[in-house]
Amino acid sequence: MSELLQSTSEQQTREAARSMASSLQRGDVVALYGELGAGKTQFVKGLCDGFHVRDAVTSPTFVILNRYSGVDGRNKEIFLFHFDLYRVQSAEEIYDLGYEEFLFGNGICVVEWAERLGTLLPSRRYDVKIAFGEGADERRISIDWVE
Secondary structure: OEEEEEEOOHHHHHHHHHHHHOOOOOOOEEEEEOOOOOOHHHHHHHHHHHOOOOOOOOOOOOOOEEEEEEEOOOOOEEEEEEEEOOOOOOHHHHHHOOHHHHHOOOOEEEEEOHHHHHHHOOOOEEEEEEEEOOOOOOEEEEEEEEO
């Protein structure tokens, strides 16, 4: 699966993610790539909207991980684990989080700054790349399934 989308607002970015959420299954990993301010957290907000998360969705830049409770298509509770690895300096910090429990668990794992996982990044995942476009609010969003 490969998809290229254009967004001209935070709301459109969230809508693209909300649409993607309907295809996600337990155990899926979504790796997010993009410059600071590109819209990665807005994308996570849209994914959480798709799973009917009621909590406020914020970037876990300082705590590294937020856990959100939502419901799947069968109305069963599902957890979304939202990592922000912007401040991570070493693989040891990622090991200390117990990353396997999240990346290979029964929830949906979303990782901002996924490139910092290096070889720890699962080979089966969705890669979502968000890039700045021509205008101040324009974004190009590519979504690829990697096996």
